[in-house]
Amino acid sequence: MIIVLAESVNSHMENVGEISFLFREILHSTSNNKNAAKGLIAAEYTGVKVELAKDFQMGVSNKTPEFLEMNPIGKVPVLQTPDGPVFESNAIARYVTKTKPDNLLFGSSLIEYAQIEQWNDFSATEVDANIARWLYPRLGYAVYIPPAEEAAVAALKRALGALNTHLASNTYLVGHSITLADIIMVCNLSIGFGVIMTKSFTKEFPHVERYFWTVVNQPNFCKILGEVKQAESIPAPPSKKPAPATEKPKAKEEPKKEVKEEPKPAEEEAAPKPKPKNPLDLLPPSPMILDDWKRLYSNTKTNFREVAVKGFWDMYDPEGYSLWFCDYKYNDENTVSFVTLNKVGGFLQRMDLVRKYAFGKMLIVGSEPPFKVQGLWLFRGKEIPKFVMDEVYDMELYEWKQVDINDEAQKERVSQMIEDHEPFEGQALLDAKCFK
Numbered sequence: 236m237i238i239v240l241a242e243s244v245n246s247h248m249e250n251v252g253e254i255s256f257l258f259r260e261i262l263h264s265t266s267n268n269k270n271a272a273k274g275l276i277a278a279e280y281t282g283v284k285v286e287l288a289k290d291f292q293m294g295v296s297n298k299t300p301e302f303l304e305m306n307p308i309g310k311v312p313v314l315q316t317p318d319g320p321v322f323e324s325n326a327i328a329r330y331v332t333k334t335k336p337d338n339l340l341f342g343s344s345l346i347e348y349a350q351i352e353q354w355n356d357f358s359a360t361e362v363d364a365n366i367a368r369w370l371y372p373r374l375g376y377a378v379y380i381p382p383a384e385e386a387a388v389a390a391l392k393r394a395l396g397a398l399n400t401h402l403a404s405n406t407y408l409v410g411h412s413i414t415l416a417d418i419i420m421v422c423n424l425s426i427g428f429g430v431i432m433t434k435s436f437t438k439e440f441p442h443v444e445r446y447f448w449t450v451v452n453q454p455n456f457c458k459i460l461g462e463v464k465q466a467e468s469i470p471a472p473p474s475k476k477p478a479p480a481t482e483k484p485k486a487k488e489e490p491k492k493e494v495k496e497e498p499k500p501a502e503e504e505a506a507p508k509p510k511p512k513n514p515l516d517l518l519p520p521s522p523m524i525l526d527d528w529k530r531l532y533s534n535t536k537t538n539f540r541e542v543a544v545k546g547f548w549d550m551y552d553p554e555g556y557s558l559w560f561c562d563y564k565y566n567d568e569n570t571v572s573f574v575t576l577n578k579v580g581g582f583l584q585r586m587d588l589v590r591k592y593a594f595g596k597m598l599i600v601g602s603e604p605p606f607k608v609q610g611l612w613l614f615r616g617k618e619i620p621k622f623v624m625d626e627v628y629d630m631e632l633y634e635w636k637q638v639d640i641n642d643e644a645q646k647e648r649v650s651q652m653i654e655d656h657e658p659f660e661g662q663a664l665l666d667a668k669c670f671k
Contacts, residue, residue, distance in 0.1 A: 340418070369388055405568070406571065434628065515615045544650045561635050596669055602663040
């Protein structure tokens with residue numbers, strides 16, 4: 236079966252039947268609609284071929300008689316099938332999923348199917364609805380009423396709190412792989428994370444953060460949603476226009492004589508303000524040059540312990556740098572290898588802001604699930620940089636312990652982590668990743 240995602244139907248065609256409606260199914264929507272994305276992502280997972288047609292114009296195409304016949308209230312998306320139209324995004328996603336029988340998006344048992352539908356309802360009524368009640372008035376699509384906003388935010392926090400509790404012991408909403416429940420939930424959350432749910436808001440829900448960024452960065456999601464970045468600020472509510480002041484009639488004024496003013500010298504342009512320095516750049520100079528260590532690490536191909544590890548301890552400056560062990564708090568969740576690897580990969584991507592001041596090793600330990608995620612980090616300064624703790628939400632998902640280099644056992648553990656020693660603490664390594 237071929238499903239065609241249409242961004243429009245050419246209104247200039249005299250015969251609508253010429254668009255081969257009888258042979259293809261057409262999803263009418265703009266391409267950046269998170270509701271349309273639900274069906275598209277489901278199609279990626281089920282292997283249904285999707286063709287994207289062009290020229291759909293919101294406010295134009297959805298007001299044509301042909302469109303209103305499919306959905307009388309003119310909302311998108313609408314899926315046109317040979318058997319009739321389907322509107323409402325969750326219904327469309329279900330339809331697309333069922334076009335490919337025996338896939339796991341509906342789970343592998345009756346109870347899993349029921350739980351998937353349970354989370355789909357929860358996502359629609361508790362998450363999506365409350366994000367909309369908070370966001371749309373601020374964008375001017377509804378009347379902005381502060382008490383109503385407070386109620387919406389409180390209801391959303393309650394929903395995210397419940398979701399956070401569930402995800403504390405579950406990688407996905409249902410079972411051990413992505414289902415339609417995850418597709419619908421993450422699409423609904425994407426507009427919240429992308430437009431109004433800033434880091435200061437979502438940090439109360441670390442398991443929701445971990446879940447969202449893990450799922451939204453899966454290839455099938457990236458293909459449809461593109462790169463999702465978290466909102467840095469909350470949109471300001473629309474300002475009320477002041478009522479026009481009542482003008483008093485002005486007394487008749489005598490005409491003034493024109494006075495010629497001397498030309499004023501052009502004002503000098505204000506010099507741009509210098510960019511504030513990173514606090515780590517203000518620390519006293521260190522004899523350890525981080526780039527020299529990274530170069531030694533990368534270029535050492537043989538005798539790693541004798542060359543690179545020994546070189547590290549020769550370079551290490553405990554006055555200018557600090558070493559830290561980290562252990563993932565929720566290793567019981569790490570039951571699927573590729574999900575665990577993606578989780579660590581996402582963490583390292585988000586650590587990019589500290590690349591100039593840090594070096595890290597992340598080990599995924601174990602040959603069987605659940606896998607342990609353990610790390611070693613070298614940071615400039617004697618503390619973990621505050622801007623990293625503030626900006627990288629993953630930091631809260633790990634237990635951090637400063638290395639005591641006077642303890643020979645801890646020092647040996649550092650050496651083993653640098654060289655990817657295997658077995659590590661009696662277990663095989665699934666993978667080892669380096670941040671440099």
